[in-house]
Amino acid sequence: MKTHPGICRRKARFASEADAIAVAERAELALRPYRCELCRQWHLTSRTKGMKLPTFELARRRAPP
Ligand SMILES: [Zn+2]
Structure with missing residues (x-):
């Protein structure tokens, strides 16, 4: 996915995919x-x-809460 610099600065960042x-x-x-x-x-x-x-x-979709 293309990210614009402004969006990158505004968004929360996560060091790993697991954190995200x-x-x-x-x-x-x-x-x-x-x-x-x-x-x-x-x-x-x-x-x-x-x-x-x-x-x-x-x-979640297999077993809705
Ligand atoms: Zn970024």
């Missing part, structure tokens, strides 16, 4: 972690089109 996923799991919105080309860290996006579902969301 931990936050996405607790979020109200469906969020996807992605690797940023600019800072080489991870951000979350709510633009989920074309992105594969993370493991926790697959599990």
Whole structure:
């Protein structure tokens, strides 16, 4: 995914995909972690089109709470 410098600066950064996923799991919105080309860290996006579902969301869909 292409990231604009302004977006990169504004967004929360995570050092690892696992950190980003931990936050996405607790979020109200469906969020996807992605690797940023600019800072080489991870951000979350709510633009989920074309992105594969993370493991926790697959599990959630199989067994809704
Ligand atoms: Zn970034």
